[in-house]
Amino acid sequence: MQPQNKNGRRRKTDSSPRPKRDDGALWLYGRHAAAAALANPNRRIKRGFATRNAMDWLLTLNLAEQRLALIEDARPDAIDRLLQPGAVHQGLALEAFDLERARLKDVCEPDGSQRPVVVLDQITDPQNIGAVFRSAAAFGARAAIVQERRTPPLSGALAKAAAGAIETLPCVKAVNIARALEALKDLGYHCAGLAGESARPVADMPRDRPIAVVLGAEGAGLRQLVGETCDALYRIPITREMESLNVSNAAAIALYEATRQTL
Numbered sequence: 001m002q003p004q005n006k007n008g009r010r011r012k013t014d015s016s017p018r019p020k021r022d023d024g025a026l027w028l029y030g031r032h033a034a035a036a037a038l039a040n041p042n043r044r045i046k047r048g049f050a051t052r053n054a055m056d057w058l059l060t061l062n063l064a065e066q067r068l069a070l071i072e073d074a075r076p077d078a079i080d081r082l083l084q085p086g087a088v089h090q091g092l093a094l095e096a097f098d099l100e101r102a103r104l105k106d107v108c109e110p111d112g113s114q115r116p117v118v119v120l121d122q123i124t125d126p127q128n129i130g131a132v133f134r135s136a137a138a139f140g141a142r143a144a145i146v147q148e149r150r151t152p153p154l155s156g157a158l159a160k161a162a163a164g165a166i167e168t169l170p171c172v173k174a175v176n177i178a179r180a181l182e183a184l185k186d187l188g189y190h191c192a193g194l195a196g197e198s199a200r201p202v203a204d205m206p207r208d209r210p211i212a213v214v215l216g217a218e219g220a221g222l223r224q225l226v227g228e229t230c231d232a233l234y235r236i237p238i239t240r241e242m243e244s245l246n247v248s249n250a251a252a253i254a255l256y257e258a259t260r261q262t263l
Helices: 031-039 052-058 076-082 104-108 126-138 156-162 177-186 224-229 247-259
Strands: 026-029 045-050 071-073 092-096 117-121 143-147 171-174 190-194 211-216 232-234
Touching: 026 031, 026 156, 031 045, 031 052, 031 092, 031 156, 045 052, 045 076, 052 071, 076 092, 104 143, 104 171, 104 177, 117 126, 117 177, 126 143, 126 156, 126 247, 143 177, 171 177, 177 190, 177 211, 177 224, 190 224, 190 247, 211 224, 211 247
Parallel strands: 045 071, 117 143, 117 211, 143 171, 190 211, 190 232
Antiparallel strands: 026 092, 045 092
């Protein structure tokens, strides 16, 4: 007899799920990332696996029954085998398809609310990107713009670090970041690049128009053309003992400054 949830609904059991043939699907794992994907009607989900504890937690979230029906019982070690080594899945993993690509003009068109946009120039670390997405969503950003070729898939460790933000924050994949900045300026954005060598503090960003916060990779910073395309460069004041901040921390501070008078 199949085990039942506390509400009496039968749950599928599969103690040893197997990888399936590659069809473009990707893995989302961790409770917040998976729950946000299940709650997103635009996310196509192929199958899911949950431990009994994780499934009991999902049942408290008022998710659609047809979405929960996609999830099978699995032991933690069985989920381990489906994911890359070391993945911290918290007993929950989904195999799903990527979201439809967002278009810059569609998602970045200002509506008078002065919501910011965050732009990532050659940032490749999944944990950092996910953390930036999480901060961007927390501060009401309209979208994130990333470089198409160098950005890792919006799944796995990146999605877990984003804690569900990839389901709510539109992501534009741009072939050319400098051209994307020009398009944002045409829409009325002030493109504010972060650079430690700038004399302008980030608190001096204008308040009369939406801000595009532009961040470069740690160490390398913004590429020359990207920096030159920004309307202005700004620094986050820190003590002399530290050379720089982690890019996700810098993003959170800049986004706070861009929104503190409107949130």
